[in-house]
Amino acid sequence: xxxxxxxxxxxxxxxxxxxxxxxxxxxxxxxxxxxxxxxxxxxxxxxxxxxxxxxxxxxxxxxxxxxxxxxxxxxxxxxxxxxxxxxxxxxxxx
Numbered sequence: 001x002x003x004x005x006x007x008x009x010x011x012x013x014x015x016x017x018x019x020x021x022x023x024x025x026x027x028x029x030x031x032x033x034x035x036x037x038x039x040x041x042x043x044x045x046x047x048x049x050x051x052x053x054x055x056x057x058x059x060x061x062x063x064x065x066x067x068x069x070x071x072x073x074x075x076x077x078x079x080x081x082x083x084x085x086x087x088x089x090x091x092x093x094x
Contacts, residue, residue, distance in 0.1 A: 007044040008037050015046065023057060026088035028066060031056035052082050 012035055023030040033055035036048040048054070052067040059066060065073070066081045086093055 004039075004044050011035075011037070011044070011046050019050070022089070024060070026085075027060050028085065028088065029058045029060055029063075031058055052085055057085060 015033075015035060016030075019033065020030050033050065034048075035046060037044055038047040039045070040047075055067060056069060057066040058064065064081075065075060066085050068078070070076065070078045070081050083093055
């Protein structure tokens with residue numbers, strides 16, 4: 001419905017605002033991302049995970065790709081890039 005589409009748009013903009021700042025603070029550019037929505041008890045809900053698999057993230061200074069494009073374009077270092085993103089976000093990997 002038009003209402004559901006409006007709600008999805010609203011949630012997408014909110015997610016973009018939050019994620020853009022999060023990654024900017026981590027020295028990354030959020031180029032784009034995908035979201036998946038569903039209905040729960042008639043309400044639109046965001047029902048997806050967020051990872052470098054469903055987004056494009058670039059280093060702010062070097063524009064190095066830190067996402068699944070490393071795999072798609074045979075750049076190598078996919079695991080290292082994902083770990084670098086996690087560390088920049090403060091995730092303890094040890």
